Amino acid sequence: MMKITLLVFLVAVVVPSYGWFIRRPRSRRGIGSKIKRVADSYINSTRWSYASPHTTGRNTNKCNIFVADVIEKAGGSxxxxxxxxxxxxxxxxxxxxxxxxxxxxxxxxxxxxxLDGDVIAGGGHVGIVTGRRLTTSAAKYSVVKNDWGYRPGQSVTFWRYTC
Structure with missing residues (x-):
């Protein structure tokens, strides 16, 4: 009986209090800056270029694959x-x-x-915010850092990872 009571206590009180099995929001500063650093580390890489065979094959856009790979490498999902x-x-x-x-x-x-590390998307393209009015994204030939998403006439939305 004592073992069952202890097991119930651990499952009901201790596990949730430590956040095991539960994704809790983490410091925004930590994950956002990590996503930014990972994205910027791939500038000039051709891995996600239109011609690259990576993941979806040659002659396909891979900006969404780039964003997913960056966020997952930074520890997100x-x-x-x-x-x-x-x-x-x-x-x-x-x-x-x-x-x-x-x-x-x-x-x-x-x-x-x-904010730095947020996903920015619009007009069929997606990237990562990596500076004041700057984004890093997979373009036709390589990963680039520029003002995409902040240009006049562009309509975008931002998604922030918080876990």
Whole structure:
């Protein structure tokens, strides 16, 4: 009886208090700066270029794959279409401020302005905020850092990882 009581206590009180099995929001400063650092470490890489065979094959856009790879390397996670069958959500899904994939995941929140490490998306493209009015993203030939998403006439949305 004593062993059962101890087991119930551990499962009901100790495990939740330590956050085991539960993703808790972590310091925004830590994960955002880590996502930014990882994204910037790939500048000039051709791994996610249009011509690269990485993940989805040659002659395909891979900006969403770049974002997923960066966030996962930084210790985060991104929603996937049909778990185990298809890859991470696409750029247009990231660009939807009402995305059910993202709004249904408590680790992602939508914002009107971006901070370092946020995902920025719009017009069928997606990248990572990596500075004041700067983003890092997979372009046709390589990963670039520029003002995409902040140019006149561009309409974007921001997603912040909080777990």
């Amino acid at each position: 991104v929603p996937h279409r049909w778990w185990g069958v298809a890859g991470p959500i696409g750029a247009r899904e990231w660009g939807n401020p009402r995305s059910s994939y993202l709004t249904g995941d408590r680790c992602w929140t939508n914002h009107r302005t971006g």
